[in-house]
Amino acid sequence: MGLGLAIVKNLVEMHSGSVIAKSAGEGMGSTFIVLLPISVVRESDGEDRHEHPSTPTAVDASCPDLRGIRVMIVDDNADAMSLVRHLLEACRVTVATCSSGAECLQRLPAWHPDVLITDIGMPHMDGYSMIRELRAMPPEKGGQTPAIALTAFARSEDRRRAMLAGFDMHVSKPVEPGELVAVVARMARRT
Helix, strand or coil: CCHHHHHHHHHHHHCCCEEEEEECCCCCCEEEEEECCCCCCCCCCCCCCCCCCCCCCHHHHCCCCCCCCEEEEECCCHHHHHHHHHHHHHCCCEEEEECCHHHHHHHHHHHCCCEEEECCCCCCCCHHHHHHHHHCCCHHHCCCCCEEEEECCCCHHHHHHHHHHCCCEEEECCCCHHHHHHHHHHHHHCC
């Protein structure tokens, strides 16, 4: 699906770096170069020792304090789930993760998240089936939990299908970290 490069791009940009792709043409292979900034650190033998400078990340720069917001992330891809979890936890969101739709439907009624973020393309139970089952649940069991489809299915018909299935918001991968944080903050304030 090409998500690996999108995840790499987000991680590298969070460290103030960049990714360059080169290819000699079709069938000739590709080269991907990751450029990360480094700082020169010299050791001092006097009292004027300096700590290694740190570079603020994109997460730090666009991260409001979302303490008190509870988000459940559902994704069968551990790397994608970890990236979203890291982003939200940097904003002090309390996060629970599930690796399948069935696990989410089992855990959600007891955990009561303010927002649900889920992938669509998952085995056994895709995001569309999961959200339909969730919306059939009573409000006290989480049936009205605001839900975001975070997916690589980005065509207009995919967005329409997500909204008709019961999602409140459709966000395409790859997503800019600040955009996802803003969407979560907006959805949580609706509850």
